[in-house]
Amino acid sequence: MGRSSTRDEILGAAARQFAAAGYKGTSLHDIAVEVGCSKAALLYHFDSKEAILTSLCAPAIAELEGLHARLDGLDDATARTTAIEGFVGLCLRYRKEIQVIYGDLPGLLQRPALQRVHLMTQKICEVLAGTSGSPTSVIAAKLVLAGIPAIAFAIDLEMHDYSDEELRAALIEAATRALAPLT
Numbered sequence: 001m002g003r004s005s006t007r008d009e010i011l012g013a014a015a016r017q018f019a020a021a022g023y024k025g026t027s028l029h030d031i032a033v034e035v036g037c038s039k040a041a042l043l044y045h046f047d048s049k050e051a052i053l054t055s056l057c058a059p060a061i062a063e064l065e066g067l068h069a070r071l072d073g074l075d076d077a078t079a080r081t082t083a084i085e086g087f088v089g090l091c092l093r094y095r096k097e098i099q100v101i102y103g104d105l106p107g108l109l110q111r112p113a114l115q116r117v118h119l120m121t122q123k124i125c126e127v128l129a130g131t132s133g134s135p136t137s138v139i140a141a142k143l144v145l146a147g148i149p150a151i152a153f154a155i156d157l158e159m160h161d162y163s164d165e166e167l168r169a170a171l172i173e174a175a176t177r178a179l180a181p182l183t
Contacts, residue, residue, distance in 0.1 A: 013034040091148050091149045141179065
């Protein structure tokens with residue numbers, strides 16, 4: 001087994017373990033057992049459980065950063081559409097990683113690797129809520145941000161036969177309906 005394939009196996013096992021037992025509920029030993037390697041071999045590839053989490057979430061975080069950057073300079077309506085479509089796509093592509101983060105959300109957002117995720121999702125929430133800042137708009141935006149990932153991985157668990165394209169279209173339509181029109 002090559003170094004990169006072992007790393008990939010470790011990340012895959014970690015994603016499954018974190019999704020099933022949560023970040024806190026998963027040990028390095030649990031991951032090593034699933035991969036079929038020693039804990040020492042696992043530590044050769046990753047120096048800590050947090051390093052595994054960071055590597056596992058890095059592609060999703062990079063995509064979230066890209067979405068965050070695309071929102072700057074857009075008019076309100078375009079920014080909202082871009083935020084909804086981008087966030088739905090991200091949640092569908094990174095279901096397992098988001099399930100890990102949402103499963104242990106308060107504790108994980110305190111970890112250095114994920115602190116910027118909280119800041120970027122706050123910006124997306126502001127874009128979704130619009131400039132009114134009314135409590136109803138803010139709560140609707142938070143509902144959309146929490147609901148999209150919840151539905152994305154719940155649909156996976158329930159084994160519905162929705163294609164990603166059907167799910168993407170339904171999530172975008174539902175999110176758009178949930179938000180008040182921009183003024």
